[in-house]
Amino acid sequence: MNRTCLCINYDCLPGTATAQWLAHHSTEIEIGGFGHGLQIYVISFNGGIQLERGVDEFWRTICHKLKVLDKDRFPFNESEPVSATTFETFFRRKQESLPVVLVFDEGSALLNHDRKIIEDFMGVLHLLKDGRDQFCLHSFALVGVETIKKLLTPQPKSKNKISPFTAEATVEPDHFIEADIKMLFDDYARESSVELESADIAKDIFERTLGHKGLTGTCCSILETMCAMKNMATVSLDDWKCATVTLTDVMAQWDTYASIIRSLKNLSSEQQNIIGNILCYRSHKLVEDENVSFLLAEGMIFITSRDGNAVVMECTAPVLRDIMISHINGPTFKVEQPPNTDRLDVQWLLDHAIKNMAIQHVFADQAANSNGQPSEYTFQMEFVVIIHCLLAVAYPWLFYCVISEAKEHECGNRHRHLDILLRDGSSLPRYGFELVVEATHSVFDEYCMQTRRLLQEAP
Numbered sequence: 001m002n003r004t005c006l007c008i009n010y011d012c013l014p015g016t017a018t019a020q021w022l023a024h025h026s027t028e029i030e031i032g033g034f035g036h037g038l039q040i041y042v043i044s045f046n047g048g049i050q051l052e053r054g055v056d057e058f059w060r061t062i063c064h065k066l067k068v069l070d071k072d073r074f075p076f077n078e079s080e081p082v083s084a085t086t087f088e089t090f091f092r093r094k095q096e097s098l099p100v101v102l103v104f105d106e107g108s109a110l111l112n113h114d115r116k117i118i119e120d121f122m123g124v125l126h127l128l129k130d131g132r133d134q135f136c137l138h139s140f141a142l143v144g145v146e147t148i149k150k151l152l153t154p155q156p157k158s159k160n161k162i163s164p165f166t167a168e169a170t171v172e173p174d175h176f177i178e179a180d181i182k183m184l185f186d187d188y189a190r191e192s193s194v195e196l197e198s199a200d201i202a203k204d205i206f207e208r209t210l211g212h213k214g215l216t217g218t219c220c221s222i223l224e225t226m227c228a229m230k231n232m233a234t235v236s237l238d239d240w241k242c243a244t245v246t247l248t249d250v251m252a253q254w255d256t257y258a259s260i261i262r263s264l265k266n267l268s269s270e271q272q273n274i275i276g277n278i279l280c281y282r283s284h285k286l287v288e289d290e291n292v293s294f295l296l297a298e299g300m301i302f303i304t305s306r307d308g309n310a311v312v313m314e315c316t317a318p319v320l321r322d323i324m325i326s327h328i329n330g331p332t333f334k335v336e337q338p339p340n341t342d343r344l345d346v347q348w349l350l351d352h353a354i355k356n357m358a359i360q361h362v363f364a365d366q367a368a369n370s371n372g373q374p375s376e377y378t379f380q381m382e383f384v385v386i387i388h389c390l391l392a393v394a395y396p397w398l399f400y401c402v403i404s405e406a407k408e409h410e411c412g413n414r415h416r417h418l419d420i421l422l423r424d425g426s427s428l429p430r431y432g433f434e435l436v437v438e439a440t441h442s443v444f445d446e447y448c449m450q451t452r453r454l455l456q457e458a459p
Contacts, residue, residue, distance in 0.1 A: 038138070041069050043420045044105040046259060051113040058117045059083050066090065084124045091128060091137040099138035108144030108297040110151075122151070124233055166414070175211035180203055192451050194227055200237040201271060206246075208319040245401050245423055248323045256299065257320075261327045263298045271295060278315055279325060280381050281366045285312045302326065322404065325384055326384045328447075338394050344422070345430055379435055380404060380419055387420070452453050 043049065043065050049062040060082040066074040074090050076082065091100060110118055128137045142151070185198035201223070209215035216347065226243050227235060251257050270291045277284040278301060286292070289313045295301050295313075300320075305312045315321040333356050340347045361382050362374050369375045387402050403421040418432035436447055 038101050039070075039073065040101045040103070041066065042103045043069075043093060044255075045109040046106040046255070049109075051109060051117060054114065055116050055120050055166045056081065057082060058114075058120075059087055063087055063090075082234075084120050088124055088127060088135075093134055093136045099136050101139045101141075102137060103143065105143045107142040107151075110144075111293075111297065112428055116176070118151075176206070176209075176213060176216050178206040180211070181206055181220075183329040187226060188220075188224070190202065192227070194232065195234040197235065197237045197240075201235070201240045203238065204237065204244075208247075208317065210317045212317050214256070215319055218254060219247070219319075222247065222250055244405070247319065248326050248401070251319070252323055252327065255432060257323055260298055260320075260324070262302055263300070263306055264324065264328055275300065275324070277366070278313055279321060279328075280361055281364070282377055283312055283314045284366075285310055287311075304437060318404075319429055325381070326388060326402070328385075333389070335390065335394060340396055344395060344400070344429070344431070346396060348394075349387065353383060356386050356390075376419075376435060383433070383435065384420060387422075396433075398428060400428065 023086060030328060038451075043062065045051065048065060050057045063074065063076055063082050063086050064078065066087075067076065067078075076086055076090075080154070082317075098421045110121065125140065128135050128140070162218065179202075182198050182202035182374070185196050186201055188194070189196045189198060205216060209219060222243060223235065223240060226232070232239070253263055264275070268291065272292060274284060274295060284303065285307075287309050292311065292313070296303070299316065301313045302316055303311045304314050331432055335352050335356075338345045362379050364378075384404055391400055391402070400422045401424060403423070404419065419435045420433040421430065422432075423430040434447060434450075436444060
C-alpha cells in the first residue's frame with residue numbers, strides 16, 4: 001500500500017479482482033492522517049478511454065469515466081476544456097476526503113499510442129506521488145501484460161527523466177496451484193451450502209487454465225452461475241463437464257477474450273505466422289520485436305524463457321488455445337456435400353479431414369517429439385482445425401463443439417480420455433476420436449480393442 005506500482009498480468013480482470021479484495025477489506029485498513037476506510041475505483045484503458053485523438057481527449061474521457069463512477073467525488077464541467085490539471089484537482093486533499101486507490105486496467109494499451117499521452121500521464125503520476133501530503137490519492141496501480149515493464153524506463157526525449165514506477169514496486173502474481181483451486185471450492189461449498197466434488201473439479205480446471213488466476217476465476221464464475229440458475233444442491237464432476245461443452249463460447253463473450261478474438265481477425269501476416277506456430281507446435285522461438293510485443297499486449301501469448309534477444313513463447317493456457325482455435329480463420333477448401341446435412345456422417349468427416357490435412361505441418365522439424373517422430377500435439381491441432389472448418393462448411397445447422405483432451409470422471413484406477421470429442425450438450429449424438437500418430441501393429445490392434453470396449457460400455 002501507499003505506492004505507485006505496476007502489476008504484471010498474464011490472465012484477465014486483475015484490476016477488478018484487486019479492487020474487489022480492497023473493497024471487501026477497506027474498512028479494516030487504517031491510514032495515518034485519514035483514519036479508517038478507502039475508496040477504490042477501477043478504469044480500463046480498453047473501456048472507453050480515448051487514446052487516438054490527442055492528449056486533451058485522453059484526459060476528457062478519463063475524467064468522464066471517473067465522474068460516471070462517482071459524480072460527487074469527481075465533479076467537473078464537461079462543456080469546458082479538460083486537461084491533466086482537471087484530473088489532478090480530483091485528488092486535492094480535503095478534510096472529509098477518504099484516501100483513494102486508483103486501478104488502471106489494460107495499461108499495456110498505452111504503449112501502442114501517442115507518446116505525448118504517455119508523457120503527460122507519467123508526469124501527473126509523478127506530481128501525485130511526490131506530493132502525497134497535498135493529495136488523497138493513496139495508491140495507484142497500472143495493470144497490464146509483460147510489455148508494461150517498458151514504463152519502468154523513461155520514454156525517449158521525455159521531460160520525465162525518472163519513471164514514477166520502480167522495479168521494486170512491480171508485482172507479478174503467482175499462479176494458482178491445484179490445491180488453491182480446491183480450497184476456493186471448499187470455501188464456496190461452506191458459504192453456499194452446495195455440495196461439490198471439489199477435488200475432481202479443481203483438477204479439471206487446473207488442467208484447462210494451468211492456474212492462471214483470471215482464467216481460473218472465469219471458470220469458477222461459470223460454475224457458480226450454473227449452480228444459481230439450476231438451483232443445484234450438489235455439483236459433480238460430470239455436471240461441470242457438461243457445462244464445459246459451451247465453455248469457450250461463454251468465455252468468448254467476456255471483454256478480455258472478446259478483445260483477443262477481435263484482434264485475431266486483424267493480425268498482420270507476421271503476427272499470424274507467430275500465432276500459427278505457437279498453436280501448431282506448442283511453443284515458438286524467435287527474436288523479440290514489435291510483433292511479439294503486440295501479441296503480448298493482447299494477452300494471447302506469454303514468454304516462457306529468454307536467450308539473449310530471442311524468446312520462447314507459448315499460448316497462455318489450454319482453454320485459451322481452444323478459444324483461439326475456434327475463432328481463427330482456418331484453411332479454405334471446397335468439399336462435396338455430405339449425404340445428409342441434418343445428421344453428422346462420421347465416415348464422411350474423417351475422409352475429408354484426412355484428405356485436407358496439411359501433412360507438411362505434422363512432419364515439420366519443429367513438430368518432432370523427443371524421439372524425432374511426429375508429435376501427437378501437432379497432429380491433434382491440425383485435426384481439430386480441419387474438423388472445425390468442415391463442420392462450419394458442411395453442417396452449418398449442427399452446433400457441435402470440438403473439444404480436445406476430453407477426460408472422463410475417474411472411477412477407481414480408471415481414468416479414460418479422448419483426444420477429440422464432438423458433442424453439443426445433450427440433443428445430438430456424441431463422437432470421440434483417439435489419434436494414433438505412430439504405432440506398431442500390436443499397439444494399433446490394442447487401440448481397436450479399446451474402441452470396441454468403449455462402445456460396449458457406452459450408455
